[in-house]
Amino acid sequence: MEGLGYFFMAWLDPSLLAMTAIGTLAGIYIGAIPGLSVTMAASILISFTFTWDVNDALALIAGVYLGGVYGGSRSAILLNIPGAPSAVATALDGYPLAQRGEAGQAIGLTTVMSVIGGFVGILALALAAPLISQFALLFAPRDYLLIAIIGILLVGTLASSSLAKGIFAAAFGVVIGLVGMDPMTAEGRFTFGQFQMMGGISYVAAMIGFFGVAEVLFQMRTIHLPSVKQKVGRLIPEWRLVKKYIPLSLRSSTIGVVIGALPGTGGDIASLIAYDQAKRTVKNPSRPFGEGAYEGLVAPESANNAAVGGAYVPMLTLGIPGDAVTAIIIGALYIHGLKPGPLLMVETPHLFWFTVGCLFLANIFLLIFGLTGVRIFSKLVEAPKGVILPLIVVLSVVGTYAVQNSLTDVYWMLAFGILGYFLKVYGFPVAPVILGVILGPLMDTSYRRAMISARDDLSRFFTEFFTSPLSLALTLFLIFIIVSQTPLFKRRSKAAEADG
Numbered sequence: 001m002e003g004l005g006y007f008f009m010a011w012l013d014p015s016l017l018a019m020t021a022i023g024t025l026a027g028i029y030i031g032a033i034p035g036l037s038v039t040m041a042a043s044i045l046i047s048f049t050f051t052w053d054v055n056d057a058l059a060l061i062a063g064v065y066l067g068g069v070y071g072g073s074r075s076a077i078l079l080n081i082p083g084a085p086s087a088v089a090t091a092l093d094g095y096p097l098a099q100r101g102e103a104g105q106a107i108g109l110t111t112v113m114s115v116i117g118g119f120v121g122i123l124a125l126a127l128a129a130p131l132i133s134q135f136a137l138l139f140a141p142r143d144y145l146l147i148a149i150i151g152i153l154l155v156g157t158l159a160s161s162s163l164a165k166g167i168f169a170a171a172f173g174v175v176i177g178l179v180g181m182d183p184m185t186a187e188g189r190f191t192f193g194q195f196q197m198m199g200g201i202s203y204v205a206a207m208i209g210f211f212g213v214a215e216v217l218f219q220m221r222t223i224h225l226p227s228v229k230q231k232v233g234r235l236i237p238e239w240r241l242v243k244k245y246i247p248l249s250l251r252s253s254t255i256g257v258v259i260g261a262l263p264g265t266g267g268d269i270a271s272l273i274a275y276d277q278a279k280r281t282v283k284n285p286s287r288p289f290g291e292g293a294y295e296g297l298v299a300p301e302s303a304n305n306a307a308v309g310g311a312y313v314p315m316l317t318l319g320i321p322g323d324a325v326t327a328i329i330i331g332a333l334y335i336h337g338l339k340p341g342p343l344l345m346v347e348t349p350h351l352f353w354f355t356v357g358c359l360f361l362a363n364i365f366l367l368i369f370g371l372t373g374v375r376i377f378s379k380l381v382e383a384p385k386g387v388i389l390p391l392i393v394v395l396s397v398v399g400t401y402a403v404q405n406s407l408t409d410v411y412w413m414l415a416f417g418i419l420g421y422f423l424k425v426y427g428f429p430v431a432p433v434i435l436g437v438i439l440g441p442l443m444d445t446s447y448r449r450a451m452i453s454a455r456d457d458l459s460r461f462f463t464e465f466f467t468s469p470l471s472l473a474l475t476l477f478l479i480f481i482i483v484s485q486t487p488l489f490k491r492r493s494k495a496a497e498a499d500g
Helices: 002-007 014-032 038-049 054-079 085-099 103-137 141-158 163-177 203-222 239-260 267-281 295-318 324-335 349-370 374-382 385-404 407-425 431-453 458-467 469-484 487-499
Strands: none
Touching: 002 349, 014 038, 014 054, 014 349, 038 054, 038 324, 054 085, 054 103, 054 295, 054 324, 054 349, 085 103, 085 203, 085 267, 085 295, 085 431, 103 239, 103 295, 103 349, 103 374, 141 163, 141 431, 141 458, 141 469, 163 203, 163 431, 203 385, 203 407, 203 431, 239 267, 239 295, 267 295, 267 431, 295 324, 295 349, 385 407, 431 458, 458 469
């Protein structure tokens, strides 16, 4: 009963209620603006909330976190510019829906499914935190390496033209992600002797370049065409539609919780895997994936919001951040004299239940605020392209510069925009590039740690993939992904479906 009292603390205290509401609303619009990531917002919040009461600070940050993860879907749907990496998969079907004039329906369905995913993640945090934490502890460095490789190969299935083009784009993204200082030897990699490149290439600059500027250049080819009028008369999706996709939402949310609970992963990988799972398992989608399938919205948005609750699990119970935002929250806890880890739930159990209550409340506010302001936001895509395209470029430049106050990032962003334009022209997908940038460092560090644990013995390194049941399962799944993309397998699958 004591835990229940802490759970409702934010609900009953007007100041905490206001902090959670303000944080959620701000997070939605911060997440919707390309370049203004929820990670950056959380880090800025730490700088001026360290003198606050710990409950006020955590309530505000919880709202910003949950709202920011959802907010990235708005710009992904309306402008084909994901506001966050976790919304990359959402853009694949969300933007085609906006081009069909169904932006309101797409945003409404996305909001409801995000809320469902959020509740699944929060319930998992409240009921199964110890169990999920123990499962996450089973993952060795080689398992994280396998997960990263699986993620890289999965982007091939997102490519509209061919697996080869998708893998090439992802591999190019990995190279971009490895630019900078080697994390173990502190030597420069792919820097060509340039000091400015020692810090690496900002994934925000790459994301805005490939999705923002590249899209502007690509849209200039059709600048003379009239804009599609968006149907935003009905924002609340039909109950029939929601009911139909609840099973897919629950499956995707489960994926989000598990992936989110793995330290160092997060909603971006969860949304990617959930999208691929939907693409493989949904037999009769509303439309082909990549052309405006509702299933392509339900799966990633359920997963990335469920990953929020999952990411809190290792942070609160192990002191290990689930993603970049929870790493910042750990810093906030230390600033306030708290020590996240195995003893946190023993010494300060009220903090755990208070956090769960704030997330639950923020998810309710997400439903309310997520269905407001859509008409105003959707007018952006109805504006003449001669007005909106230069505005997007200006916002892209400002957003890129604001991350690190670096003109170098702006130059990279513009260069990636030009490169992304040519990739689009020649049929190469740009989404795998960004995912490669994100997964590249994870692959690198996991491989190094796996080799160290194998004592630099290559034969032992490969043997360990078959000695652990978890590693074996991931290895077999990896092999299945490769085999399933071969022409022979596809022909046999089509023949089996035809016979069935």
